[in-house]
Amino acid sequence: MINRILIIVIALEVVLFLIFLFNFATGAPRSSQKELTPSPSPAISEIELTGWFAAWDQNLAESSLPKVMQKFHTFSPMLYRVMSDGSLGRHNIRNRNTMIMFARKYNIPLAPVITDEGDSGRINKLLNDPNTQEKFIQDLINEAIGENFMGWSIDIEQLNSQDKQAFSRFVKNMSLELHKNNLKLFIIVFARKEKETYDPSIAHDYGTIGEYADQVQLMTYNFNNDSTDPGGQAPLEWYREVLTYATKTIPKEKILVGLSTHGYDWGAEVVGLTYPEVVEIIKQKKLNPTYNVTQSSQMVSYQDTDGQRHSLWFEDAKTIYEKMKIAMSEFGINKFAFWRISAEDPKVWDIVPNN
Numbered sequence: 001m002i003n004r005i006l007i008i009v010i011a012l013e014v015v016l017f018l019i020f021l022f023n024f025a026t027g028a029p030r031s032s033q034k035e036l037t038p039s040p041s042p043a044i045s046e047i048e049l050t051g052w053f054a055a056w057d058q059n060l061a062e063s064s065l066p067k068v069m070q071k072f073h074t075f076s077p078m079l080y081r082v083m084s085d086g087s088l089g090r091h092n093i094r095n096r097n098t099m100i101m102f103a104r105k106y107n108i109p110l111a112p113v114i115t116d117e118g119d120s121g122r123i124n125k126l127l128n129d130p131n132t133q134e135k136f137i138q139d140l141i142n143e144a145i146g147e148n149f150m151g152w153s154i155d156i157e158q159l160n161s162q163d164k165q166a167f168s169r170f171v172k173n174m175s176l177e178l179h180k181n182n183l184k185l186f187i188i189v190f191a192r193k194e195k196e197t198y199d200p201s202i203a204h205d206y207g208t209i210g211e212y213a214d215q216v217q218l219m220t221y222n223f224n225n226d227s228t229d230p231g232g233q234a235p236l237e238w239y240r241e242v243l244t245y246a247t248k249t250i251p252k253e254k255i256l257v258g259l260s261t262h263g264y265d266w267g268a269e270v271v272g273l274t275y276p277e278v279v280e281i282i283k284q285k286k287l288n289p290t291y292n293v294t295q296s297s298q299m300v301s302y303q304d305t306d307g308q309r310h311s312l313w314f315e316d317a318k319t320i321y322e323k324m325k326i327a328m329s330e331f332g333i334n335k336f337a338f339w340r341i342s343a344e345d346p347k348v349w350d351i352v353p354n355n
Contacts, residue, residue: 044324045353050217050256050337052113053077053099055091060342062095065102068341070354075103076153076186076337079112080143086125086132088114088139100147108355109150111186120158127166137177144183151184153217159203168208175212187213188258191220191242210250217337218246220323221260226270230311232297233260234323239296243331256335257327261344263297263314267304274343278314289314296322317347324351 051072053061061077069075077099083089090096103110116123125132140152154174159167171187178185187209192201210216223238224231246255263278265271273281282289282300289300292313299313320338327333338344 044328044351046334047324047328047352048073048335049352049355050074050076050111050335051108051341052258052337052339053342054340055079055093055115057340057342058093058095058099061099061102064342065099068349069102069106069108071349071352072103072106072108073355074111074150075099075108076111076113078115078155080114080152081117082114082119082122082126082136082156084117084119084122086122086129086136088136088143091115106355110147111149111151111153111184113153113155113188116156116158118158123156123158123163127163127170133170133173137174140174141177141181141183144178145181149183151178151186151214153186153188155188157190157200159200161199161202163203164205167203168205171209172212175214184214185212186215186217186256188217188219191218191223192245193238193241194245194248206246206249210254213254215254215256215335216246216250217256217258218242219258219339221258221339224264224313226264226272230264230266230299230313232292232295232299232313232319233263233315235295235297236323236326237294239323239326240330243327243333247331247333252332255333256337257323257333258337258339259320259323260315261320261338261340261348263312265310265312267308267310273312273314275314275316275345276343278312281312291318316345317351320345320348321351 049072051068051074055078079091079093079096081089081091100110126136127133143149144151156167175185189204189206189209190198190201192198192204192206196202206216220239220242221233223234243257261275263273263275265273265281281287285302287300287302289298292299295313296319297313298316298319299311302310302312304310324336327336338348
């Protein structure tokens, strides 16, 4: 009797082992899900995430940051700006100290974002006036040391192709001085291809920036926007071209891929929408979005109460996860940021493990 039981147990174990091998090899079983946003695959344990937080989302900081701060390896809130005279200044943010406090609580290094306020005049002065630039860089050092920042994220977009040499020189000058003080320099750049036609993108010389910056943060989104026809934020053909060029010109370990969390609604006007705003429209109008494979985007069309046709394209956990997997599996890049925190599909956090 004992021998018979033993034989049965062994046989069952063999069967279970064979089932395990079959499932492992085929990926079975796979369930189909009909949620608005399918649950993403398990968290990608090896990624490093930077938290980008916009100044105009300050009212959401106190509610959203405690939920996600532990996901970040670096926190880069938009706290500073280039002033009209080319000097360093702070954004007027009510809960600035609260955002910094959350980062301190979880021991997340801070590298605040500095913006150009959409003004090319102040950037021209900063790039081309040696005295203004020297003072700006010294202010970066003093402020970072005084506030115990790890460094800075520079987001200067008011450029044209003629600024390429001056901007590259500025990056080099910042890098040399910040590094003397053990501070990091992150540069946020436009996504670009090898043969680029968008003039501001040409001003960002990937090769030089990649040489001197500690990290080059690609704005890998906004291919379709309020000035274009409807479509996804980062169509996969374009996305792959951008990452191909980036990995040719920048050391791979320095590349961070920035991914959009928002979308656009093309109607009589084009309106940018956060994921919660998209969900509200979908629920109100009882819409059924579909996934566009080539655009790597969710989309849906509808008609408003005035009879105006709309084309709504947006990102969710599925589309973001897909682009992260491409960056990792095809290009060996594991650093990411979401633009922007508080605009995202909540399920995106299921992808990202705690730091």
